[in-house]
Amino acid sequence: MTRLLDVNDLRVSYGAVVAVNDVSLTIDEGEIVGLIGPNGAGKSSFIDALTGAIRNRGGNVQFEGRTLDRLAPHAVARRGLLRTFQSVELFDDLTILENLQVAAEQPTFLSMLRDLVVPSKPKGVDDIAWASSLCDLDDVLDRFPQELSHGQRKLAGVARALAKRPRLVLMDEPAAGLDTDESIAFGERLRSLPGHGVSVLLVDHDMELVLGVCDRIFVLDFGSVIGVGTPDEIRNDERVIEAYLGGHDVEA
Amino acid sequence: MSAFLLFVLLGLGAGSVYALLGLGLVLKYRSTGVIDFAHGAIAMYSAYVFVNLRSTGVLELPWIVLPHAIPLTGGQPMDLAPALIITLVYGTVLGLLLFLGVYRPLLRAAPLTKVCASVGVMLYLEATAVLNFGTTSLATSPILPSDPIRLAGIAFPSDRVYLAGIVIVVAVVLLVVYRFTKFGLATRASAENETGAALIGISPTAIAGRNWVIASLLAAGSGILITPISSLDPTSYTLFVVPALGAALIGRFQSFGWTAGAGLALGIVQSELIKLQTVFTWLPQQGLSDGAPFVIILITMTLSARRLGARGDSGTWKNPKLGRPSRPLLTSIITFAVGVVILVALQGSLRAAFMSSIITMCICLSLVLLSGFVGQVSLAQMSFVGVGAFILSHLSGDLGIPFPFSLILGALLVVPLGILIGLPALRVRGVSLAVVTLAAAAAMDALVFSNVGFSGGLGGRSVPPPSIFGINLGISDGKVYPTITFGVMLLVIVVFIGYCVARLRTSATGRMMIAVRSNERAAAYVGIRVAPLKLFAFALSAFIAGIGGGLLAYQQGTVSSSSFAVFSSLTVLAITYVAGIGRIAGAVIAGLMFASDGLFVSFLDKVLHVGQYQMIVAGIALAITAIANPNGVASELAGEKGLALRFVRLRDRIFPQKPPVAGTLRAVNLAAAARHPVTPAVVPPVKEKEVAHG
Known part of the structure; x- marks a missing residue:
């Protein structure tokens, strides 16, 4: 598999607060990668920094072998890296x-x-x-x-990103506010994306969705990656359970 | 060196006025979100009331026709103290009435609606003052002691120092009140979050009303204080609001300290520039002191703009509704035909008024594109028009370039100016952008339009009539005035521009523009380059306005800079907005119904002899229309449909046809069916009827 996105030591700080602390992350072509973490873990800052909203970030980002450093949001989008918003933001x-x-x-x-x-x-x-x-x-x-x-509306936000025929979509909590049925249906649509040449970085709170559709999952806490692995590995990772899942009942 | 100091001290006079008015503007904005363009007019009217009390003891009420002069002393001059108190109360009551009648109904309206209403109030007060007090300027006896003070070898009137002292005291009092008292806290709370304030028992309306009254009191006070410094006349007093807005803008419509300081500094810079002109004779001798401060405001505001603006810039901004031109070509042909019929049917002054309406439509179209589609407010539009008109005069007069080329080339030369004035829009948004462009217009007024070489001074510049292939297209042909050929030429050009704007609205470019208007951030994230797009819109808008300027020049034969004064841009924006700035029909309605020299107003004048009351009627109509139709008259008339669609409906009713399907949607669905055999779940359920037929 070819490497699509390669993030090295990405760092975002607001004043003295480090929101994203030297995070490294990779996504291969055709992968659906999850990014989870409690509120304030730095997930949104991570997406903002990747897509050009935060220009003075540390570290470097390679996308399809070319650097994304210092590119403005529209330029990042034109390279084929699209994002969706937690708050939809349709026109x-x-x-x-x-x-x-x-x-x-x-x-x-x-x-x-x-x-x-x-x-x-x-x-x-x-x-x-x-x-x-x-x-x-x-x-x-x-x-x-x-x-x-x-x-x-959430789906329309995703469709708008897809209409640009992206190589990779960063989805910021696409399932938030969906009911269970909608969430399951959405998961099925997500699963079909790699078949169309679209990889996904999924950021969401809906654990069933993330554990159900992702190939690999990164867990973020206080701006740092505290765990990486397949859904099964994440389910059983002690540190992850402690920081985020809060017990074994998730499997139930 | 001492001479420079003298001019610094002299500048404190004008600076104090700017500062006091600026403080009132900040108060109003902080409490109601209104940028009150009528603030200077209230100061002006109060000043007249004061002067009349002092000279004849007559109290002048702000209306006409009805009895408005109340003699209080039997013709005797009134003493200083009672005159002062009566005037201050007068200003307070006037402010309260305006708040209750105009601004309270608009508290939750879009910022531009508020701007339009305040423009209406300004026009009303200015016109009423012209009728009640005349236009000759008055000079009055001083209020503050003005014995010369000697300092470091120079003598200067001491009232300047007192004035500056008053400014500082007022600013400090405001600062203390709004920082430390319960009232100030409540004001700040309701400015920050109206709903939240209401939930904890603060009435935002009552708070806003109190603040408004305090600001009106300040306006009346500053009006009184200025009279001895600057001779009193309706227009120049009303115009004091422009530098005051500049000062308030530097204070970000938030900070009393910065606003007061900026106001004083503006006055000092202006005064000092007058001195510098005498020292450095190579400096431009016209308009430098009037124009330079605005250039400074323009540059500093653009460079220092933060990403997030003040109140009303982001969250509370409501966009006006947009039209959806369904059949641009058909609508254009109908419009043209109707236009020709009207031209032939009308004669003399009404035909000339219809021509003015058409030209105003062209200017308004430039705003529909820029402010309607892209959401960028420009208060410099008449500057574009003016530059277009004068350039045409130079091109066709001095250089002898023939008709269609001179008009097009002239408008093209306005484009760089449009881009230049559009630059602040890359960083400044919403109402702040409105004030920045107003500063640009003021700078243009002082530096460009006052240049005799460019604008021909008071006499203006003549423009040779257009002709093509030896056919005279000019507005007069021998004894015929105005000619139908000229009207048809106007119609051809303006209808074509309207067609282009309509085309643009439904094209990919139009969608990008509306996307930027709706949500700049999201637009950037789907790959739209926001900055070039905005500049493109400014360039195109300046081009259309430039064409409008050329047509205006052809119509008038002689153009003079007074047609393009700062406030004319404000009026054009206001009438377009009130008529419906998101629609082509809005421009048409603005031209026909609201243009002060347009068809409807001239017709009224002919039938009802409104004559001298025209501006008053216009002002009231503007304020009322703004309150009654927040989305614009065109939207209320048309609903979601357009003219052509109605025509099509009518045709379909008479000659039944297949129902029309939106072209793009059909294309998408066909392509979807052809290339992506979709999964069964997504296929729309087959309708029973079709099954039955099949």
Whole structure:
């Protein structure tokens, strides 16, 4: 398997507080990797730092063999590393279809000028159709985000990232706020992503989801990695249980 | 050296005024989230009331037609103390009435709606003052002792020192009150979190009202204090709000200390620049002292902007509704045809008014694109228009470039200016951006439009009429004025621009713009380069405004810089916003209904002889429309549909056809069906009807 993402000693500090303390993490092509940890463990800072929101971070990040250091968010996205948000963050004034189009299309300066006069052919149609059917949004494409249920909005956020045909998606708590059935259905969709050439870094609190779909799991606490392994290894790791899972009843 | 010191001390006079007004602006913003462009107008009106009391003892109420002059002393001048007290009470009551009538209903409205309402109040007060007091400036006897003080070998009037002292005292009192008293704490709490404050028993409305009244009292006070320093006239007093806004902006609409300091500093810099002009004669001799402070504000605000702005910049910002042009080509053709019919049907002054409406539509379209689609507020739009008009005059007059090329080239030359004024938008957002662009407009006014070589001074510059292939397209043809050919040319150009803006709205570029307007952060994370996109919008908007300027120049024949004064940009933004800034129809309504020289207002004038009351009516209409239609008139009229869609509906009812399917959606679904045989679970359930038929 080829290495997709290689994070070396990533470090984020706000003043004297170290939010991410020299974290190293790898993701291979076709993998679904979980990142778990209690609130305040540094998960969100980690995602922000990876995707260019925090520019003055320590360490280095290689994506498909090229460095992501000092790239702005839009440049990271154009390399094929997309993220979703805990708070969804859809474009409220655009329909779901248009939300996906914004991600799939990439107008150049010339096409922007041409748009003024001649109707351009819709671009990225295949990608949008793929993302929309994968997230079961075909029936709501012409609705606005606020007309959708919370679960559908979450899926739309994922679909928007997928419409850009990413190599890797960082999902920030995609299952938060979903009910059990929705969460299980979402897990199935996740599992199918590697088959489409999309790898996933999944950050979530839903232990059943993370332990169920991930190939490997990283456990973060106080900004440091305290455990790495397969779901079975994580279930039985003493330190992880102590820091996060809080007992053996998770298996039940 | 002592001469420099003298100018520093003299500058304290104007600086104190800026500081006092700035403090009031901060108070208002902190408590209600309103940037009150009418703040200077309230100071102005109070000053007139005071002056009239002092000279004739007549109390002037702020309205017209109805009895408004109450003689209190039987024609005798009133003493200082009672006049002072009456004026301060007057300002307080005026502020309270305005709060109850205009701003309280808007407390939870979008910041731009509040701005529009305050522009309405400003227009009303200024126009009322013009009618009740005239435009000749008054000079009054001093209030503060002004015996010369001798210091370090120079003599200067002592009132400047007293004024600066008053500023410092007021700033310190405000600082102490808002930091240490319960009232101040409650104000800060409700500014921070209105719901939270309400939950612990603070009434945000009552708090806001009290703050508003205190600020109005300050405005009246500063109005009185300025009268001896600057001669009193309606317009220049109202304009004091611009440097005051600059001072408040440097205080981030939060800090009393910084605002007071910045106000004083602005006054000193202006005064010192006047001195420097006499020392260094190579400095530009026109407008430097008026313009330079705004350039400084522009640069410092842009460089020092934080990522997160003040209240109203992020969370409470509500975007105006957007239109969805369904059939741009059809709508354009209908609009053009209707326009030609109106042109032919109207004659004389009403036809000329319709032409003004069309030109205003063009200018408003530039705002629909920039503020409606991309959410960037620009209060410098009329500066773009003005530069476009003067450049056209130079290109076609001096250089002799023929018609379509001169117009296009002129508008293209406005584009760099648009990008330059767009630069602050990369770091400054929301209402702060509005104030920064207003500073840019003020700087343009002082430095560019006052340049005789560029703008022809008071007389303005003439523009030769357009002609193509020997056909005269000008507005007058022999004895005919205005000509239909000129109107048709306007229609062709403006309808085409409207078509382009509509096209843009439904294109990939338009979607990116709206994405940026909705959520800049998320837009960047799906790969949109936000900064170039904003500059693209500013450039395009400046181009359209430049075309509007060219058309205006052709219509007027002679352009003079007074048409592009700072506040005209404010009015244009206000009428576009109130008409519906998210829609092409908004620009059309703004041009037809709200433009002060447009068709509807001229018609009113003809029928009802509104004449001299026109600005007053406009001001009231603006404030009321802002309160009644927070989404804009066009949205209320059209709902989610557009003109063409209604036409299509009508056609379908008469000649039934297949139901139209949105093109892109169909393409997506077809592609989905063809290329990705989807899993059964995702296939939409087959409708029973189809089964029955199959």
